[in-house]
Amino acid sequence: MSDFEEIINTRRSIREYSNREVSDGDVLKIIRAGMQAPGSRLGAEPWEFIVIKNSKTLDKLAEIKPRLSTAPLAIVLIANIERAFFKAVWQQDMGAAAENMLLEAVNLGLGGLWNGVAPDEERMAKIAEIVGISDITNLKPYCIITVGYPAEGWENKFMDKFDESRIHYEKY
Helix, strand or coil: CCHHHHHHHHCCECCCECCCCCCHHHHHHHHHHHHCCCCCCCCCCCEEEEEECCHHHHHHHHHHCHHHHHCCEEEEEEEECCCCCCHHHHHHHHHHHHHHHHHHHHHCCCEEEEEECCCCHHHHHHHHHHCCCCCCCCEEEEEEEEEECECCCCCCCCCCCCCHHHCCCCCC
16 A cells, blocks of 8 residues: 555544644645645635634634644634635635645644534634634635644544445446
8 A cells, every 4th residue: 555545544533632732844734735735726726724723712713613622733724715716616625625634634643633614604703703804704714624643542544434335337
């Protein structure tokens, strides 16, 4: 199995983290991976990122998304709608960035969890207020990715989810 296959096949949703700090260098590598994602059009990628390490801010976010309570850091993915090429499909561009980031976390020996925010308008508004973008109409929170070293029992490991019965050729 190649390193790439191992990363894809072992990535799991990590919901509990150790207290070990994630380096700023690793955070930048994760964000860089997000920025390498395909978008609707080259140069029109809508993503922006807010890195949250402050425990008080993480606690506020955890009131909305409880899985953030044990994370040493969170990255809020923000869509800048003005930069999106196809305004109606910005969530697809953001999803590609989020998955790249989760895979890079595994590559670095970390764990991550995708915490959905969009399209729930109420949740998006609450997150926007916490991260200081509620007055900027072209910025929309998409998701929050928690990142950290997995707590004991929460490591990335292979779980075979392949189901050939879900594959269809030509027609359903």
